[in-house]
Amino acid sequence: MSIRNLTWINHKISTFTKNFLQNAQKIISKALNIFLSIALFWMGSFGLVRAMDANQLELYMIAHQAREGDSAAQLLYGLACQEGRYGIKPDYQRAEKWLQRSALAKNPYAEMVQGTCYAKGQGVSQDPVQAVKWWRDAALDGNVQGEYLLGKAYFNGFGLGKDPEQAMHWLRLASEHGSKDAQALIARMYHEGYRVAQNQDLARGWLGRAAANGDSEIVDPVSVINTLLKYTTMVHQQSAGVLIDKAERGDPVTQYELGIRYKTGAWAVKKNEKQAFYWLNRAAHNGNRLAMRALQHAYKFGKLGLKKDPLQVRYWTNQLRKHAQSE
Secondary structure, three states: OOHHHHHHHHHHHHHHHHHHHHHHHHHHHHHHHHHHHHHHHHHHHOOOOOHHHHHHHHHHHHHHHHHOOOHHHHHHHHHHHHHOHHHOOOOHHHHHHHHHHHHHOOOHHHHHHHHHHHHHOOOOOOOHHHHHHHHHHHHHOOOHHHHHHHHHHHHHOOOOOOOHHHHHHHHHHHHHOOOHHHHHHHHHHHHHOOOOOOOHHHHHHHHHHHHHOOOOOOOOOHHHHHHHHHHHHHHOOOOHHHHHHHHHOOOHHHHHHHHHHHHHOOOOOOOOHHHHHHHHHHHHHOOOHHHHHHHHHHHHHOOOOOOOOHHHHHHHHHHHHHHHHHO
16 A cells, blocks of 8 residues: 555544544533533422532533633623622632623623723723723624713713713613613703703703603702703803803802803813802802702712711702792
8 A cells, every 4th residue: 555545544534533523522512511401400490409509500501601612601601700609709800801702702791891891990900991992892782881881981081082972972872772871861961061952852851861760869850950951052152251250240040050060070161179069059049959959969979079968968958848849
């Protein structure tokens, strides 16, 4: 037999052996998954194992599928490592390994979680730019939370420049997909003058949604929405100098608007909590209910550089009630 024939035979044997081992591995893996599933079901049904043992078996199945390349299992295993599920100790580095694999496989939820890991520095170095990159991928792949987080990043200028129009674009998408957080943030944008709808009915709708969701920390009760809409489109376009002049002359609406600008840093006004409190306090004492609500919130949660003060919270709550009854 010639050397050429022997080489050909060796090649065929090698190829056959390689294919056989690969197929055998797949068959064994599938058989193991079926066996574990059946075992988990029957042991759980008959109480043959404790809950902890069942959890460990389930974790083993998830880990096995993750190693097989299943992106959903990689996500579940990553979350288990991150949050300490199934009784395992939280491990951000280990979690990141599996979350990244799932995210690179274009799992939308994993992409969103990966962005949050970069935002918080969990398992990776904190990197706002990378956080936004992954949130954008998640949003483009249809993840609602990714849409909200990307819109919020544009709103806050986290990892990129502030852009109210882009913020509104992504927040609208998230809201249309059912995100209450996005609805509330849209209402806040209208409320604080970042972007005001030219159609007042549209603005009313967003504020109404936030109020319907019970987010009382963002908007005042529905009874004051008309007041907000009446003045916002007129006031928000004015320069800080014009507002200060009107506020100094005692106009409570412009005092409130100026306070909100100083509170948020919106519309070319540098953020300044002391100035924010000064103007909100003046507006509240001049009868502006939105300013009263802002002070009530500030004293309740220790905002604007103030200490928590239950007496002040009670005072402004009573003032709000009195003004509501008088209207």
